[in-house]
Amino acid sequence: MTPLLSAHGLTKTYGPRIACAGVDLDITEGEVLAIVGESGSGKSTLLSMLAGELAPDAGEIRYRDREGRVRALGAIGPAELRSLARTDWGFVRQDAAQGLRMAVSAGGNVGERLMGLGERHYGNIRACALDWLDRVEIAADRIDDPPTRFSGGMRQRLQIARNLVTAPRLVLMDEPTSGLDVSVQARLLDLIRRLSGELGLAVVIVTHDLAVARLLSHRIAVMRAGRVVETGLTDQVLDDPADAYTQLLVSSVLAA
Amino acid sequence: MSDARTFGTDAHPSPRLRGEGRDDLVVGAASPKGDGEGGAVGGAFSGELPHPRLPPLFADDDVGKTLSPQAGRGDAAYNFAYLDEGTKRMIRRALLKAVAVPGYQVPFASREMPMPYGWGTGGVQVTAAILGRSDVLKVIDQGADDTTNAVSIRRFFAKTAGIATTTRTGEATVIQTRHRIPETPLTEGQTLVYQVPIPEPLRFLEPRETETRQMHALAEYGLMHVKLYEDISRHGHIATTYAYPVEVAGRYVMDPSPTPKFDNPKMDDCPALQLFGAGRERRIYAVPPYTRVRSLDFEDHPFTVQSFDRPCALCGAEGHYLDEVVTDDAGGRMFICSDTDACETRREGAQ
Incomplete structure (x- = not known):
């Protein structure tokens, strides 16, 4: 192969x-x-x-x-x-600040690739972001927090979710x-x-x-x-x- | 072949480059026409041209008519509409490109204007480049004809171009605006010139200009929706009320400058030509007549305009964009139409 x-x-x-x-x-x-x-x-x-x-x-x-x-x-x-x-492809960077949009909420970070692909339904993007935050073990109530308020480990997990959302x-x-x-x-x-x-x-x-x-x-x-x-x-x-x-x-x- | 280092007059075939006929460029010098105005320009550009691509600026008999009564007198020796002809041609070239590619930001060599950045230097340059002698100019700032900036720019062009000005939307052929699109529907043949502070809709999302240009080139506009997503997640609805991003002709995403989103629907399929000038940022863009302008939104959060829960305190009309005006220092305030011309017209009609 x-x-x-x-x-x-x-x-x-x-x-x-x-x-x-x-x-x-x-x-x-x-x-x-x-x-x-x-x-x-x-x-x-x-x-x-x-x-x-x-x-x-x-x-x-x-x-x-x-x-x-x-x-x-x-x-x-x-x-x-x-x-x-x-x-x-996905790229998880050493410095989360380079791989994330630090001024944008966690949900927006995860949803960016979806919106880039043309997803225009807020409810769907939100649901998908919640699903991925759950899979990387970030609590659902942190979805609207920007990554600046996240710990180092959470930032890396958020980076992973952001990259994996488009499979x-x-x-x-x-x-x-x-x-x-x-x-x-x-x-x-x-x-x-x-x-x-x-x-x-x-x-x-x-x-x-x-x-x-x-x-x-x-x-x-x-x-x-x-x-x-x-x-x-x-x-x-x-x-x-x-x-x-x-x-x-x-x-x-x-x-x- | 003649010696290349010859410094004789033959090396400069143009009388202008040889300095001939330049006496009358001196302000206050007697005009060869003896009429006290306009002689300067006509004299300077008569004879052979310095550059084969530059046609004469004005026909001789036009010169007197193109200059305002003040021009050519005392210290006020301005070219028509202040800018020199070369600059106006440069701006017109940028404008043509902008009209050909709707919504695309065309770089141009913005000039220093006799006013501070942020006061409409971009709009003034675009207006100067498109004005003709028969144009009638209207200038509005926040929809009003009587604010300092509007009055100053109107006087500026009355002085430097000697053209007619008006406050009536229907009478104007060129309308320069800062925030509003007039309520009176625009018609074919009219041109709306916007003063734009920040032409890049992606500026606060992606600070690198190299990157935003790539994104425009590849039509990667997912990021624009990230902003709208953030609005909804924070406020429950799209809270952007001005500079609301639009997609022009199904291609470029454009910042309609600080106009309230209330006016966004007026840009769509508008019969008038819409030109945008950003002086400090050195960008020009345009929306040709009858072009599709769509405000970005989500399927489950569609675009809506602001609505007001009261009528105008002066004309009593409802459904118009209102300004809040503080009337005293005891908390008194009133809401009046932002478009002063439309408001006055309605009041005159009521009498």
């Missing part, structure tokens, strides 16, 4: 600095892929390229759309790319749990695992936290200095790392 998204030889440089060099990866529906690595290893740049927000200097990204056609991301026009980003097929997550305390992290991870399983989502999650990768992902790609140094099944890579850098990374984790 052709993968939902496949990248070949993705390269991006910022002047003399290499952010990504020759990255290959595939992802299929229902699969969670974790990209791990230390800060500055090119994880976020890779994610931006996968999201179509950043054009790679070299390499190609192919996406299989809902009609089953495999298309190169670079060949899709800006209008369709934006429409794909609104319907087929996307691919969700990209950039360090969704960083900056949250461990109990809130655990709840969020439970939620992501449950929803991705229920909805058969393909998820690419960027994290520097190996525990997050182990809990969520099926496969893992380890990045260092813009290159993927090791890739494989999560348990395999974390329990029996082959690459020297992965061994270092795994051994650096503090045991609780």
Whole structure:
């Protein structure tokens, strides 16, 4: 089966600095892929390229759309790319303030994509927003509060609801749990695992936290200095790392 | 081939660029026509033109007629309608594009006007660009002909263009307005010029101008409904009462400037040409005659206009847009028609 998204030889440089060099990866529906690595290893740049927000200097990204056609991301026009980003893809950002409209109520945040698709019935939008807030465990009476009044964990859950409301097929997550305390992290991870399983989502999650990768992902790609140094099944890579850098990374984790 | 560095007069084929015939540009200098007015413009542009695309500004015999009695005398040597002809052509080009693409915001090189931003610099520039000698100008501010801004702009054009002005909607060919659309139905051949403070309907939803332009280009207007959604969730109904977003000709979403939503239905299928000028923001947009203008709404919360629970205290008519006027410092107030011309006409008819 052709993968939902496949990248070949993705390269991006910022002047003399290499952010990504020759990255290959595939992802299929229902699969969670974790990209791990230390800060500055090119994880976020890779994610931006996968999201179509950043054009790679070299390499190609192919996406299989809902009609089953495999298309190169670079060949899709800006209008369709934006429409794909609104319907087929989700992007959960590290900083919720970038992924949410902070001045707009939670209900409006969840409903925005629906209204963008042409939904013009207030009652339906409201009902859908309530349903999704319930699914991400946000109390119904908070629907009219802006995210500025939400805690960090709630903001991330609201971001997830806002992205999943149009039933996307691919969700990209950039360090969704960083900056949250461990109990809130655990709840969020439970939620992501449950929803991705229920909805058969393909998820690419960027994290520097190996525990997050182990809990969520099926496969893992380890990045260092813009290159993927090791890739494989999560348990395999974390329990029996082959690459020297992965061994270092795994051994650096503090045991609780 | 001649030496490119020649500084002789041959390098400048135009008498104007050579500086010939410019004596009469000096204010107060004797006009070659000896009639005391209009000579300046005629003299300056006679002979060969500096640019092959620029036709003469006025035929010689028009000059005297196009300038107001004050123009060319003393310190008041204005070109017709204050702006120079090049600027007016630039604005007209923007206007043509705006009319061709209804609701699209066309950038233009807004000029510094002799009035502060926010007082209608955009509307004044559009009016200046479209005025002709035979036009009759009406200016309203909040529907009233007698407020400071309306009176000043009317006098401005009476002085700089020497055109006739009126307060009667029916008599006017060009109507400049800040907030209201006159109650008297507009007709073909009339032009309504709006003064617009913020032309971008998405401004307070999406602060990045690069992003809002993309959204207009791709007709991504979901965000506009987010604003209306927020209104309903907070107030139980769409609480936006002015600058209520409209969709023009089934394509662009447009801010009708600070007009109350009461007037939105008048924009739809209007026989008059509607032009919008935003001076500070440097944007011009337009709604051509007989164009569909639809106010955005939800299926279960349809667009409605304001209604008033009392008649006008002066003319006694109901169903018109009313202004609240404080009459003393003891809490006294009255509600009167915002459109002074319509109100007066009704009172005259009653007598």
